[in-house]
Amino acid sequence: MHAPSLARLVQVLRTDVEKGLLPGAVALVHHRGATVLHEAVGLQRPAASGQAGVPMAPDTIFRIYSMTKPIASLVAMMLMEEGRLLLGNPVAQYLPAFAGQRVYDEATGQTAPVAREATVHDLLRHTAGLSYAWEAGTIPDAYRTARVGSRRHTNAQLAANLGPLPLVHQPGSRWEYSRATDVLGAVLEVIEGEPLGAILQRRVFGPLGMRDSGFQVPADQLHRLAEPFAKDPLTGDAVALIDVSAPPAFESAGGGLVSTAADYARFLQLMLGRGTATGLPGTDGPVRLASRATIDFMTADHLGSIPTAGDILPTGYGFGLGVAVRTATGLTTRPGTAGHYSWSGMGGTYFFVDPAEDLFAMVLAQAPGQLRYLCELYPALVYAALQ
Template sequence: MNAQAAALKTSAPQTPSLPQAKPEAIGLSGARLQKLSDAFKREVDRGTLPGATVLVARKGQIGWFDAIGRQSPAASAPMAHDTIFRIFSMTKPIVSIGIMQLLEDGHFLLSDPVAKFIPEFSETKVGVENNGKLELVPARRQMTVQDLLRHTSGLTYDHTGNGPVQQLYNESRLRSRKISNAEHATMLAAIPLACQPGTDWNYSRSTDILGRIIEVVSGKPLGAFLTERILAPLQMTETAFFTGEANAGRLAEPFAKDPWNGEEVKLFNMLEKPVMESGGGGLVSTTMDYARFCAMLLGGGSLDGNRIVGRKTLELMASDHLAPDVVIKGDLVPAGHRFGLGFAMRTEAGIAPFLGSTGQFFWSGMAGTFFWIDPREELFAVFMMQGPGQRQYTRSLVRNLVYAAVE
């Protein structure tokens, strides 16, 4: 069965599909999309990744949906349209939409301090390295909800560097899935910030704190809020913080050791219900589920008559929120790009070493999942795999190949 024929058959009937069309009917080249699939089949044959799915939609219709390789290197089951993946940081855009829903309900302003909802953050200090020692200095201002959304809060991640503050993260229980969101927030507030709020872009646990704010404001667990306000209205029936034992045969798994450097690969157990519902990286999902989220984003905040977030709110989220003097740390925001409220966006036609359009917005997950929305081309794409070490390579590869097919 070729990719286009396979797109008409989904083994997850509980998740409604989106409208489908032949590629040429929506301004895509079927021959070039076949080259996209062929390229990833070569990567599977080379042992770069066990398998992947790729879905491309334009003008409101799916033009390509292919499942390539195997779900798991330890089993013979082929990759499928309804395979379940850890989406890690692709959780962040969903939670960011959730916090903006509460903004639209009038519960707070973006300029409100985080301490208004989590008092432990009112006395947070900033850690400064001085002659090899960590010194604590007062924060010049409080971190805000906007800082959390755009990762200028001063929070960080333990895996994005080896500074003294990140070492404190490593020594803590922040990575435990057995603590609550409330416990996680209290623990994080006791650790110094990596920089003054508003000065640096540091990829961070900020969205986990947004998840806790959602709980405080709504009075509901994060998972229950997301289901009620986003997942159920969008009929994303397979997206949650874990999946049931009945789905054990549908889980995508990585190679036990990274195929490029030989390091052991450890990802969380998707069948285990966590205590902490991580707003920064805890969801599991399917390609079609996330495609429905993307269709809502491309649709200006609504899908099938269900408005999830306002058009102008989404417009604000997909705009640049970094002041000119903000230092972007790390390489997650590529050259020619900036960051908004929950998404990165392309601001330059050139500079970046891969194809795209100005105005597109996107984010990705640590295990290799990736999506982007291109309003100019009326296009979105969802790519799913489980290969942490290959994620940067595959992100650029899939971008180039999808855009090569745009007529």
């Protein structure tokens, strides 16, 4: 890659730190089998209450929020390969609370039976009729009353509380970003008979050597945890991220993990290798977790002409099984090639994988108000470095 362009990438992030837009960040770029950039800028923990700030380090730990989703989705693919999970099966086959669901009609205020049951495939591609309930309204109010997403509830409790609530769309009729991957986590626990954290450790983190990834940061490693500004630099709003200092009851498949750039790069190396990672330090030979056909299936567009709700999924993108999938090289505002896939985390983290360029890259920060900016900025900086 073009070394001056990679240096410029780092300088742009450093300038954002100097402007007070970001507390700090870690950037990583992997191209043609080698990590060509892995640098930290700014502060891991901003100065506060008379205490000096802590410099960002390449091995800083971040809350990656929704970058958890592709990892949980990979485990679902592994169970599919074993014949233990069929994507066409109804969710209710694993979680009885999802039987007999009904759909809310906003115009009439009434509910009607679903035309068909939501399937595991719907969970993976966010077409199960669920929501995140961020806005106001009847269904969001019902989510809040049921405390859907409470970190005091287990995955089983989340499923039991969410299943009986009305859907916002008929299953399979519309893409809406939602609690679907959290429900998938409950499905995985039913099949495997153990907590999600143990499943991820056994199936993904252990084999790939992802030693700093999990649902909590051990007490002796908390000094490595990145923190945000106390207030958003643009809006002045208070910033609060999830507490990862103790084991949560809610091991969220949709957004609960912590990780480092080096750890997540191991996962992305597996994805770019179409199910097999080679040359991972500390591993004994290649690590194969899924077939190339399965990874190709996972990272293909599964929406087709299904319409999308909201603006989270940009124009020019479809959605696979846990990742956004670029359907055209053009149409959108950020560089990339057709077949590139990506996702982000609401705390300020973003990655993409471009198989055509033999490339993956990520930027990790704890700056939720700057997430959309980073999702636009970072691909432009990385693609500028291609020769």
